[in-house]
Amino acid sequence: MIFRKKQKNKNPFYDPSLNARHRSSRIFKRFTLSSLVFSIAFLGFFLFDMITKGVPAFEQAYVKVLVSYNEETIQDPRKAIDRKYRGIISRAWTRDIPSHVRTNPELMNTTQEIWALTDDQVDQYLKGHYYKLKRKDKKLVDELKASGEIELKFNKIFFTNGDSKIPEYAGLKSAVIGSILTLTITMLFAFPIGVMTAIYLEEFADDNKFTQIIEVNINNLAAIPSILFGLLGLAIFINLFGLPRSSPLVGGLTLALMTLPIIIVSSRAALRAVPDSIRQAGYGIGLTKIEVTRDHVLPLAFPGILTGSIIGLAHAMGETAPLIIIGMIAFIPDSPTMVTDAATVMPAQLFTWAGMPERMYVEKTAAGIMVLLTVLISLNTLAIYLRKKLEVKW
Template identity: 75%
Template structure:
């Protein structure tokens, strides 16, 4: 044993720290695997919790009752249903009875046996969630449910309605429309300005103090908290230029300020990845710098530019803090029709629901998170698909 140790020490290629370095590498590998397992476990727990809480929101309880349509009941819609059902049926459903009569004029001066939306307390009781029903009401609901007069149906109102103070009528439609309009403004402003800025800095700007100053500030802007962009949007677009508060126009411009550094940095990285041989070949053919950049460099870098831009827009879609500052957390029951109208976005809508006391808002919040996650994952999948498709093309 001593002889082998002496031979190793006399060996010029022997490294006495090799064993320690192997042990350190093994420990590092265990740490990385442990971190990966914890990350996957946390993600699985999060998805399991959101799915468990959110899936019940896609169903809602309806009750079959006799509804009377005449002048007396249309003046006071609570009288349209029997007295024992008045604490079971949704107030919003009774309020919409005149609209139902307009669609079905043959209902006038008749009594129809119709499926009517229940209130949120009945819905939560049917789903075995916390509720505030009285014993008398529970007995009525149990009897109706056992007779098949109460059943759960697909909750289309969740996708077709805007926000509402009545939990069973609240939906995400207005926030989805507001998010779409806000992202359109963000894309129209941030994408062309960000890409053109990246092209200038990477292909045309000289290496001087002014360019380095711009590059440092762009990198710093990509790392600052998003709420500061909300304060900037409030100061510039609302206080200085007088734009309408809580509008997709202001929200889109604010998110464009936040997304610009991300698009610029990712676009510059995509341009930098194009080999210099492409540029040299263009110069060898007698092309000028604009022609080389436009016809050769930009098409090759476009997949990376597009991927970075879509990911930046997806990040902007999930932002809440800057939009709260500019007022896009207001109660908006109707979907906006113009970019200057009052609107809210999905993250702000979910933030509002999360603070509501009614139990139905808990499942609606989880369901809204699932919808938002689906949209964000779809945007990232589109970015990956377009990148691969354009890479094959070029």
Template identity: 80%
Template structure:
């Protein structure tokens, strides 16, 4: 039997002595990336479960059914509207609004009605099994009413119809939602046309010179600047220099527009660059000038990408807090603004304020607000994906 001699690796011209170590390094890198991915997904799942677990109880709030007396005495001092033993378990904010309730129901005057009344926040926390400050006497009253079916947890419409309040059970997101909508309208009215026109100029008309390169470098640098610096810029220019009203959606929208501009410009340029040159050459071959080719052919084809980038920039602006804190949009604003020049707050700033409150009900309302904000942001991204696909099919 003929034995073959083993070929010496050192004499093999194709032998790479680092091949084994490179394979081992690639395997380690693959394990590291997989581990990082698992940790990231686990953290995201833990975060979502924690937020949902804390936020879902906020969508229900306790009501107690008691006798409410409507007369001149109870209007002057709302404590006399209910029996003495129920005064500590009924919301002070609800009792304070008795004059408003009488205006809505004049027939209640000089009578006693058996009504569902908003319960105190400590009663709500007790029924949900959270930490509370109820005394033994109050707990006995609550347990007795609960056994009689006179205390229930109902859907928390107050969370969506009221503004901020110093009384936890009466605090809601309504004014913050309206402020966010007005702020984002100003942001898009300013950032979208300026950003798209800038991208068209840089990509289709500007030549390759020092001035253009200077603009491009600064746009890329602006995209990497911390957002709080845009708040300082908005404070210095719009409030101190131009005297615009502080804490208003107008100033907030302009500040967020400065922050969103680089995102819209970069994404719009990428969308314009993705349009094949053959489209432009075909237009030139038909005798069209550069403006006609850009307006009638290039921009419509690039519009899905432009729209997607703009909506993503809008979603990022909606979640910003730092620049709006600098311009004062974190102030206590219980009423929703009706104009862009009135003082208002936005959802991220409202949640930031609630997160610092000591009452337990604010904890669950903060988590519920985060759920609402995440739902809006996910919806905006879903709309961006839908519009992109729909417009791509069209063209």
């Protein structure tokens, strides 16, 4: 038997480890690709689960009934409806019958055919979810469904009502208004202070130990848990200054503390991206440092500053932990009209709904997350659009 020796590659530039390196590269590429696929699959599962649970909340069950408006039914609204329907109609809707008459006096001493809001258990039964209905009420609902006298309609209550202990009457309106007021306070304080701080540190401050310590602390503040800002807001704004608890004023100031590091860091990066030639040209024609910064550097850096500020605002809008500490997770059925009124925000409202035992709150929570994600994605899209629209390419 003849054994042949394995011939060696006589190329002087041949690297024996080349095959192993190529193999390692292929393995690493597959690993990164599998990580990407896993992330997309997880995101897809999350969106699918949220949409399938949340979409039914945008519809609500209504039943066609005769409602009698007279002195007796104003005193006892339950008597305004036929007895057989009382087990399937919402208690909250029945209690509002007197207010219907006050709003529309012409209804007095008349009988009207109206689409009345049903109980949450009827709603869940029609949607094929878990329900608790008496046998007679279930039979009545089936008969009404067959005759077309009960059906699912667009759930405007979800957008026009505040929070409620009655599931079918709960909505996001008070939380949305509370979020708007809170974020308005946040940006009124965080944006000017953050931008001016960035301008000072980047354009005017000397490079010494004091400014280095400030920079290190700003970077550290951007990474600490958000709940610590809630404790800071509780200690300063409520305990020290005595501002009203659970108000958009305190919530906005607390979120402003949390957003400041993000705005400062992003604004400094935008200022640093402006070429030094712009500054030197300004100095060459006799402008002062303030004039160069105000009239040339800041306008050119503004797209980046605006983008960072919008992203910081979106980050603040999704926060719950610091607002729980300052009491903005309270039951708020009515919309706040001033920044000192008691209020809640959308993330805190969803957190409250997620802990409620009724099945209807599950779909309302998912629908609220869809609304919140839509707002956050819109803000990020706006930031990207403004950055592309206003940026100056050198």
